[in-house]
Amino acid sequence: MKITDTSDLWWKTAVVYCLDVETFLDSNGDGVGDLQGLGQRIDYLAQLGVTCLWLMPFYPTPDRDDGYDISDFYGIDPRLGTHGDLVEVIRTARDRGMRVIVDLVVNHTSDRHPWFLAAKRSVDSPYRDYYIWRSDAPPKGQKNAVFPGQADGIWEKDEKSGQWYQHSFYEHQPDLNIANPRVRDEIAKVIGFWLQLGISGFRVDAVPFLLEIPEGADIPEPHDLLKDIRRFLQRRSSEAILLGEVNLPYEQQIEYFGGESGDELTMQFDFVGMQALYLSLVRRDPAPLIEALRSRPELGTEVQWANFLRNHDELTLDKLSDAEREEVFEAFAPDERQRVFGRGITRRLPPMLEGDPRRIRMAYSLLFTLPGTPVLFYGEEIGMGENIEIPGRQAVRTPMQWSDDRNGGFSDAAPSRLVAAPPSDGYAPTHVNVATQLEDRGSLLHFVRDLVSRYRISPELGWGAFEVVEQPASSVLVHSLTADVGRFVAVHNFSEVPVETRFRLPDEPDGSALVDLLHAARLPLGPKGVVAFEVPAFGYRWLRVSRPGDGRVT
Numbered sequence: 001m002k003i004t005d006t007s008d009l010w011w012k013t014a015v016v017y018c019l020d021v022e023t024f025l026d027s028n029g030d031g032v033g034d035l036q037g038l039g040q041r042i043d044y045l046a047q048l049g050v051t052c053l054w055l056m057p058f059y060p061t062p063d064r065d066d067g068y069d070i071s072d073f074y075g076i077d078p079r080l081g082t083h084g085d086l087v088e089v090i091r092t093a094r095d096r097g098m099r100v101i102v103d104l105v106v107n108h109t110s111d112r113h114p115w116f117l118a119a120k121r122s123v124d125s126p127y128r129d130y131y132i133w134r135s136d137a138p139p140k141g142q143k144n145a146v147f148p149g150q151a152d153g154i155w156e157k158d159e160k161s162g163q164w165y166q167h168s169f170y171e172h173q174p175d176l177n178i179a180n181p182r183v184r185d186e187i188a189k190v191i192g193f194w195l196q197l198g199i200s201g202f203r204v205d206a207v208p209f210l211l212e213i214p215e216g217a218d219i220p221e222p223h224d225l226l227k228d229i230r231r232f233l234q235r236r237s238s239e240a241i242l243l244g245e246v247n248l249p250y251e252q253q254i255e256y257f258g259g260e261s262g263d264e265l266t267m268q269f270d271f272v273g274m275q276a277l278y279l280s281l282v283r284r285d286p287a288p289l290i291e292a293l294r295s296r297p298e299l300g301t302e303v304q305w306a307n308f309l310r311n312h313d314e315l316t317l318d319k320l321s322d323a324e325r326e327e328v329f330e331a332f333a334p335d336e337r338q339r340v341f342g343r344g345i346t347r348r349l350p351p352m353l354e355g356d357p358r359r360i361r362m363a364y365s366l367l368f369t370l371p372g373t374p375v376l377f378y379g380e381e382i383g384m385g386e387n388i389e390i391p392g393r394q395a396v397r398t399p400m401q402w403s404d405d406r407n408g409g410f411s412d413a414a415p416s417r418l419v420a421a422p423p424s425d426g427y428a429p430t431h432v433n434v435a436t437q438l439e440d441r442g443s444l445l446h447f448v449r450d451l452v453s454r455y456r457i458s459p460e461l462g463w464g465a466f467e468v469v470e471q472p473a474s475s476v477l478v479h480s481l482t483a484d485v486g487r488f489v490a491v492h493n494f495s496e497v498p499v500e501t502r503f504r505l506p507d508e509p510d511g512s513a514l515v516d517l518l519h520a521a522r523l524p525l526g527p528k529g530v531v532a533f534e535v536p537a538f539g540y541r542w543l544r545v546s547r548p549g550d551g552r553v554t
């Protein structure tokens, strides 16, 4: 047995699926999705090939930030069910080979959280220092809140004490003071609680904000706090992970992995690569993505990138230059209503690509072949669109579309009682739904399933060393991932023009061939490892190097 047994690091080759319980399936007809509903769809997710469910916040909440404003870290929102229902979900998922991770939102609480209520009641309350206060008015030109236009600065006055509390996000989300050791103990207890219920880790919300230490606080290096959290997590559960939301440039992300020692976040979303990918899609040119991937730091064995095309927030373009952002806006969000915060797009992928199945499939093929672990947002597998009638980030948070029945099979409630209205355009449930696509072998759902199953038997994708393979076609990206199990070569044409690609894999032994994993085909490598073929408009190929006698059948 090797010291790093790859099967321990399950998350290096996981297929993560993010969903919000309230928009997945409503089992009791009140218009709100619930845990029992989710329980009924675990088999659907298993059949899709998902190996890790990420549940967005399901805690008690005044619901002014879609559940990211939490009023009890240990509870379950009563609209969604009970702890018993959650345990059933976790257990059923585990039985079908799926782990569950949950959101850990400890940068802030809701202003309805009992800690904040107590903190406001008296400056002498033991909970006062759970939050961050200043006694004088914040200076003009202060730091802006994360949601421009929705919060004015990051300080809000508490009328009773005349002091100001810090909130990085909405005014109703006071920031917790992580410099206070009692707050750190609370966070550890929350982690311990959910682990004990059987979850396999956390998606950690807004990590850089969490590590922001109030001015003048007497505290060691903030990253030591993250290291403490990680140590605690691993003591309680060796398989558990921290998947961090760190929307920062690559150089800074390295610090959140814990640098060389890799002892902070286990995984981080690749926001930079995601944004470059959109610029590449707009330009029909892989160059921006190639540049990002080349500058993406190589990681040690025990950490990982999480790749995604869309998440529940706006498609942020904040890491692009102003001109590049404008370019993506013009192509993918021509209508002002499709933009938010001056930096992001409130749409899902298929409408941005004008519903062109070739482009949509090419984008998902890319997602699954990028070095790392893919993360899907619910509904991506069937090509759901957004509801443009709903302003802001909520537009992409509409109910899962199960069938062409009323409410898309999501709920029996009157449409007016639904937690969110499905789109009524060409992406309405009558046109886009699971039931219809299950019956159609040529559907996007079956396509994504095929990608998932191929991803799962190609550990090179999660483990391999990345390399861009040189070839002459400028609209084509050929990249390879090499691991001890073998070598994977992916080919993607970003343009509508079919083009010939020709490349060399000089180090492969004589008699090697490329096996096409998506279509039954075998391309022998010529002398010096040369191979050439035509890539169709927006085409993609998944190729595995088959070496003489390597014994692999797939």
Ligand code: TEU
Binding pocket: 065, 068, 069, 105, 146, 169, 205, 206, 245, 247, 312, 313, 314, 316, 318, 344
């Ligand atoms: O988002 C935190 C965060 O920093 C986001 O603002 C994200 O980086 C940004 O949208 C990209 O431009 C998390 C959740 O994902 C979000 O839904 C919550 O509203 C937010 O925390 C506050 O809890």
